[in-house]
Amino acid sequence: MHYHNEDSQKLADAIITYSVERVRLDPPPLDAPKPLSVLQRDVGQTITPEGLGAMEALRIFTEQLAPACISVDHPLFLSFVPGAPTESSVLFDLVVAASNVYAGSWLEGAGAVYAENQALQWISGLAGMPSTAGGVFVSGGTAGNLSALIAARWQWRQRTKGAMNRARPIIIASGGAHSSIGLAANAMDADLVTAPVDEGGRLTAASVHATFRALSPDDRARVCAVVATAGTTNLGVIDELDGIGSFAHEHDVWFHVDGAYGAAALCARSVRHLFGGIELADSFIVDPHKWLFGPYDCCALIYRDVRIGKAAHTQKAEYLDVLIQDAATSLDEAYNPADLAHHLTRRARGLPFWFSLATHGTEAYEEAMEITLQVTRDAADMVRASSHLELVVEPSLSIIVVRRKGWQPEDYRRWSDRMLHEGTAFVVPTTHKGETVLRMCLVNPRTDPVQMQMLFDSMLVSPR
Numbered sequence: 001m002h003y004h005n006e007d008s009q010k011l012a013d014a015i016i017t018y019s020v021e022r023v024r025l026d027p028p029p030l031d032a033p034k035p036l037s038v039l040q041r042d043v044g045q046t047i048t049p050e051g052l053g054a055m056e057a058l059r060i061f062t063e064q065l066a067p068a069c070i071s072v073d074h075p076l077f078l079s080f081v082p083g084a085p086t087e088s089s090v091l092f093d094l095v096v097a098a099s100n101v102y103a104g105s106w107l108e109g110a111g112a113v114y115a116e117n118q119a120l121q122w123i124s125g126l127a128g129m130p131s132t133a134g135g136v137f138v139s140g141g142t143a144g145n146l147s148a149l150i151a152a153r154w155q156w157r158q159r160t161k162g163a164m165n166r167a168r169p170i171i172i173a174s175g176g177a178h179s180s181i182g183l184a185a186n187a188m189d190a191d192l193v194t195a196p197v198d199e200g201g202r203l204t205a206a207s208v209h210a211t212f213r214a215l216s217p218d219d220r221a222r223v224c225a226v227v228a229t230a231g232t233t234n235l236g237v238i239d240e241l242d243g244i245g246s247f248a249h250e251h252d253v254w255f256h257v258d259g260a261y262g263a264a265a266l267c268a269r270s271v272r273h274l275f276g277g278i279e280l281a282d283s284f285i286v287d288p289h290k291w292l293f294g295p296y297d298c299c300a301l302i303y304r305d306v307r308i309g310k311a312a313h314t315q316k317a318e319y320l321d322v323l324i325q326d327a328a329t330s331l332d333e334a335y336n337p338a339d340l341a342h343h344l345t346r347r348a349r350g351l352p353f354w355f356s357l358a359t360h361g362t363e364a365y366e367e368a369m370e371i372t373l374q375v376t377r378d379a380a381d382m383v384r385a386s387s388h389l390e391l392v393v394e395p396s397l398s399i400i401v402v403r404r405k406g407w408q409p410e411d412y413r414r415w416s417d418r419m420l421h422e423g424t425a426f427v428v429p430t431t432h433k434g435e436t437v438l439r440m441c442l443v444n445p446r447t448d449p450v451q452m453q454m455l456f457d458s459m460l461v462s463p464r
């Protein structure tokens with residue numbers, strides 16, 4: 001199985017043909033999950049002593065398994081945060097796999113790391129980070145937030161010169177922060193202190209100040225980080241970044257900005273002003289696999305001072321010593337990505353995003369971003385103009401939350417199930433302040449306003 005032969009050539013042709021056809025589909029089939037019993041019946045056991053042979057295994061994937069997965073790049077996949085990778089990024093992902101690059105160290109992956117770092121620099125520049133900034137692509141926002149907060153803790157213990165080495169850190173975050181912040185606090189055995197949000201779901205500097213003041217002096221000394229969100233996952237709300245950043249600097253507390261979804265819009269002129277203050281961040285993240293048109297799995301983690309990320313995360317082991325010396329030689333781009341997060345081995349997961357960015361240029365990204373923002377504005381206008389729908393909140397980025405007047409939770413569920421099983425759209429009900437509503441997140445430039453109108457019209461009749 002390690003040698004090329006006629007069969008593997010046939011497989012190569014089949015894989016290229018399938019891949020090219022799949023990326024070309026506009027729209028791709030929406031598809032839907034199947035119950036386990038159905039997959040057991042239709043697919044059965046695939047792992048056998050003799051093997052199925054490549055063409056049969058590929059057939060099972062393309063005919064049975066792939067259709068049992070929802071296509072996140074369908075233009076009416078509007079649940080959670082969808083993806084909308086460019087053709088070039090997806091095709092280049094095949095090249096990344098074929099190239100077998102270990103992208104954890106400069107020694108092994110210099111070329112890949114060089115290119116990834118240019119993509120990171122673009123993001124870092126959009127946020128107004130200084131030249132000391134640098135970072136790494138990790139698997140997702142969850143991994144990015146954890147790694148950033150570990151660096152925050154390292155810095156806090158460093159700054160307090162050992163006095164806090166045995167103390168539990170406190171992380172201040174908003175009630176609207178993503179669940180991964182709580183998960184990180186849990187993994188770090190840190191106490192998460194929640195600062196209340198305002199009416200619109202926004203964390204303000206006043207709330208952070210009040211939360212901090214309410215702590216005992218001992219607890220205040222334990223605060224190692226404050227986390228703001230640049231585009232909450234539920235509503236797209238951007239916290240008061242400048243005020244919270246100033247608070248953090250005043251109190252010598254690490255300022256982390258979670259922009260996993262929203263910070264992608266830093267490249268869009270029409271909304272750039274909403275992110276004022278992100279330049280104060282000690283670290284921030286954004287997921288290219290969400291709204292920067294890259295495939296899974298890819299999160300950009302940026303540190304204001306890359307040396308802190310490195311000090312907090314570098315693993316020490318005899319077999320790695322050669323890498324440490326290599327990395328110590330310079331502070332420019334020649335650092336080891338493995339040293340900047342909670343990981344070691346990593347694929348060059350930033351390369352598909354880099355390739356697309358290098359291919360199309362940054363202006364194309366800005367344009368695609370503005371298109372999704374404009375479709376969101378158009379869709380919000382459609383809701384305002386309708387008699388059966390209402391906006392639950394005013395959209396600030398590309399999330400709209402809609403109430404269908406008179407619907408009960410089961411009406412939303414039935415409509416949502418019908419849309420999925422007809423292959424029309426994937427929009428799941430969510431709750432906002434206890435009320436069942438629909439949330440739609442638009443990140444795909446191929447989502448067109450006509451389709452959005454059709455979707456809204458399909459809610460005129462109640463499903464029974």
Ligand SMILES: *Cc1c(COP(=O)(O)O)cnc(C)c1O
Nearest residue numbers: 140141142178180233258260261
């Ligand atoms: C999606 C999201 C995350 C988690 O990112 P993953 O890539 O799914 O791990 C964290 N924070 C925010 C604000 C998000 O929207």
